[in-house]
Amino acid sequence: MIALARPSDLGLTALSGDYGVARLADGAGVPGWLAGEGVFALVGDGSLTAVCRSDRIPAGVEQEGPWAAFRVTAAGALDAPGVVRAVTAPVAEAGLGIFVLSTFERDVVLVKTATREAACAAWADAGFKLQEADE
Template sequence: MSLPALSLVLLPQEHAILRLPPEADFPDWTGREGCVSVTRAPDELSVVCPAAAVPEGIEGSFGWRAFRVDTLAGLDEPGVVLAAVKPLSEAGLGVFVLSTFLRDYLLVNGAQLGRAEALLVAAGHRVTAG
């Protein structure tokens, strides 16, 4: 399978990945900027949002940077996430992936941002600042 070349936008905000108790209410503090995702699972309420929106005292993993995949594809189109994740994974970088109806998002540790961007470009993807 030939993987597509993608257009990605690096979002300007630093993001946080948080784990709240499964019985927690959906937070009203996530803000409206950047990438925001709230997912309830049996053992957690997972929250991704701009780090600046997180109230003091909430534990999580901070310092993540998000690439938004701007190449639109159908929900059943194969290879989009793989095309973005493969060069990063093969280089040993961890990636946190989120998908919405229209877009996919890749979050990488901010300390690895420069390397991640270089790997994406070397794989034939276009990366711009958002």
């Protein structure tokens, strides 16, 4: 049997600032406002989705937010089984939405800022170690 990641083996570090998830037109290219402090990502699949601190997203760009971001801390390989499931399950079971980004180094999860406290309570109840912003 494969050993899956357990909440007690994982941590979540809150990142400072509010985040936005913006929709850009397909083929728009990398916007100059995307890169900067905090986590940022650009993903394309028919349209482009940009994720970054919400204060960098220009007025007039379609976006959702604000979101609170958390960096998942885990020892292990990039493809360690069960990390995303372990992080998302408590939030889903609490009836909350979650947005997941994966990088080469670690996963980042975002919850709506309005549900941040409820998500943190769900993670703490599941056994996650929570830390405040390190940026």
